[in-house]
Amino acid sequence: MSITHDIKRHLKLGCLFLFLFSGISCAEQNTQKVTADKVLIKARVYTVDVNNPWAEAVAVKNGKIIFVGSNREAQDYIAKQTKVIDLQGRMVVPGFQDAHVHPLEGVSLTTFMGCDLIPLSDTETNPETWIDELKKCNKIDFPHDWILGGGHAIQDVLKLKRMPKLVLDEAFPDKPAAFMEKSSHSMWVNSKALEIVGITKDTPDPQGGLIFKDPQTGEPTGLLSDSAGDELMHKALQRSPKLQQARYEALMLSQDFMAKYGLTSITNGRVYWERGNLEPWLRAEKEGTLKARSIMALWAYPHLQDDFQLPKLKSMYRDDRDSLLRLSQIKFYSDGVVINNSAAVVEAYNHLIHPFAKPFGLNYFTEKRLAKYITELEKVGFDAHIHGLGDRAVKESLNAIESAQKANSKLKLQTRHQITHVALARKEDIPRFAKLNVTANIQINHDTGDYGTGVELDKKIDYKHVHIDDPDYWFKIVGDVDVEFSPVHPIIESGGRMVFSSDWDVSSIDPIVSIQNAVNILDGKMSKDEAIATAIKGYTLNPAYIMRHDDMTGSIEVGKYADLVVLDSNLFELPKQKIKQAKVLLTLLSGNETYRAKEYR
Structure with missing residues (x-):
């Protein structure tokens, strides 16, 4: 037909x-x-x-x-x-809604973290060869007193024959320098940075993080995993008038960039409110420069005391649904990422990337503490946005939500909690998403990768050199365990709500890339048209649900906001391997143009 x-x-x-x-x-x-x-x-x-x-x-x-x-x-x-x-x-669809983006970080390599390592790491994987190019970053006029950048892979730094900080010391002997690797879950820093923040061989690992140390001397090597890197960046990026202006300018760049890809609603997936990351959004709201409905997921700091942090978070809640800016979610990290061995897993890792890695991963928030926070904060109206990547983290996050539902039984039908990533999940936990009304917010937007078909593990493979750009790195590091990898179809089949998002700047922001990948994942499990419809809903009406405005956006119906996107091609008519070639021509927010492609005039 x-x-x-x-x-x-x-x-x-x-x-x-x-x-x-x-x-x-x-x-x-x-x-x-x-x-x-x-x-x-x-x-x-x-x-x-x-x-x-x-x-x-x-x-x-x-x-x-x-x-x-x-x-x-x-x-x-x-x-x-x-x-x-x-x-x-031409095709019209509801405005895309990305339930997990990092707008400030997304453009940071061109603004306040301007020492871009991506061109270096893409052409040469030995950081020793980067030193001359790194020295050029001394000439950048940063809006702070640090040399900041990122874009490398931690595996490249781990292959160094000397302590990683010594390479950066050659390039930056006098200034503190810190570089965020591409997953955002570790920092590569120089000796000056360690000195300024007071990290020595006697410094204990923070909750949810690791300080990489030399196995013989105990001296910090210059690599900081997860929350250890976060805490250093909290000090490097403390608010100042110059930095706040740079953050605002970065936000403006991100608004135009997101509109280009048809985004009309977004969730800022990690708002470091103590650093000053919320103020640019408040300024944009006041000046009327926001180009998307923006939900702030306020960061729950692992190192802050509960008696300070819980009242502070409660005081920040704001949810006027007609406003373009709402402070209505809390971002928790249950765990880290597979590539650092910091994702929390039920069975020990097949390979540890360094001598101090934890065999079962780590927790930013333990299950007990997570349950305490959700129980308290959902009374105010907050929904939990939980980073749960490993199978143990997914299980513990579901347990924490279930515990909160028991404590706040009257709120059970009102909460709209979500777990983002869900890279690994135990089969017994799949039905719990539907049972507990927890939305799975999964990223499938890499241009390459098989998204869960698996690989044969070979004991002869040098797993030490598994690279984050290898689409099979999960399987090689995690090992042959009985889990579902990126369980898109199992969760849908069990009645769970599926949301697709980008986690930009970690990967592509383009929703249409995810739609094509969803069609590939669901191939053989449903028809092509059903898969496209499922994927579009996963980028429109379903994220509108967890943003609590599905009665106002997310579908094209009378009475809803005119948040619309015009595409140059009908996705249903394209061959499944060419879906991602479709382009956004026009983006409308409340009927007002926020983006128009140059070729569509």
Whole structure:
């Protein structure tokens, strides 16, 4: 059946339904002679509305949708002052909603962390050869007193024959320097940085982190994993007028970048409020420069005392749903990442990347403490946004949410908690997502990788040199364990809610990359059209649910905000391996243009 035939069939059924239950025909819908501000016509509108999935036209007034239907009926909403956009058969979908992005970090390598290692690590994996290029970063005018950058892989630094800090000491003998590796879960620092923050051989590991030390001398090597790196960066990036201006400028760059990919709602997946990362957002709200509905997931600091942090977080809650800025989620890290052996796992790792790695990973927040925080904060209205990557972290996060539900039984049906990443999950935990109404927020947006088909493990493989860019690194480091890797279909099949997101800047921000990857993952488990519909819903209506505005956005329905995206191709008509070639032509937030492609003028 053709898409055009499908559109007409659904329009006729919608008209029949309207007539039977209201006595009004489609031709009589606009009896009040309402004039639209803007009308999109001759489009292939995929609404994500199960009652009316396809349409030809959309009318908008005062930022909201007032009509969804046929081209003929849309004429009733057009007057002289109406802006009519003839889309010539192009596809319209609800604005994409990315439930896990890091906007400030996403552009940091061009702003306040401007020493970019990506070109170096892409061309040469031996950091010893980078020293001359690194020295050039001394000339950058940073908005702080540090040399900051990132983009390397920790495996490259681990292969050094000397302590990593000594390489940076050659490039930066007088200034503190710190570089974030590409997963954002470790820092490579020089001796001056260690000195300033007071890290010595006697410094204990912080909760949720590791200070890499020489096995013989105990001296810090210059690598800091997870929360150990976070705590150093808290000191390096303390607020100052110059840095706050740089952060605001970075935020403005990120707004344009996100709009380019059709994003109309986002969740800032880690707001370091003690550093000053919230202030640029508050300024943007005040100055009216936000280009997306923005949910802040306030960071829960592992090192802060509960009697200080819990009241502070409660005081920050803000959830005016008509505002473009809302402070309504708390970001917890249960664990770290597989590549650092810091993801929390049930069975010991197949390979440890360094002598001090923990065989079962680590916890930023223990299950008991996580349950305490969720129990307290959901009373105020906060939803938990939990980083749970390893199978033990997923299990403990579900346990903590279940414990909070028992403690706050009256809130059980009101909370909208989520676990993000879910890279590994035990089979017995898969049904618990649906049972506990916990959303799985998974990233499948890398351009390469098999997303869970597995590899044969070979004891002869030199696992020490497994690289983060190797699509099979999870399997080689984790080993042959009985888990589901990126369990997209198992969670959907068990009735769980699936959200797709990018975790930008860790990987591609483009939602259409994820949509193609979802089709590949679900191939053989559902039809291509069903897989595309599932993926689009995972980037529109489902994230709108965990952002608590699914009654206002996420689908193209009368009464909802006109958050819309125009694509150059109909995703349902593209071959499955060419879906990601589709491009955003136009992004509308409340009917207002936030992005227009140069080729679409």
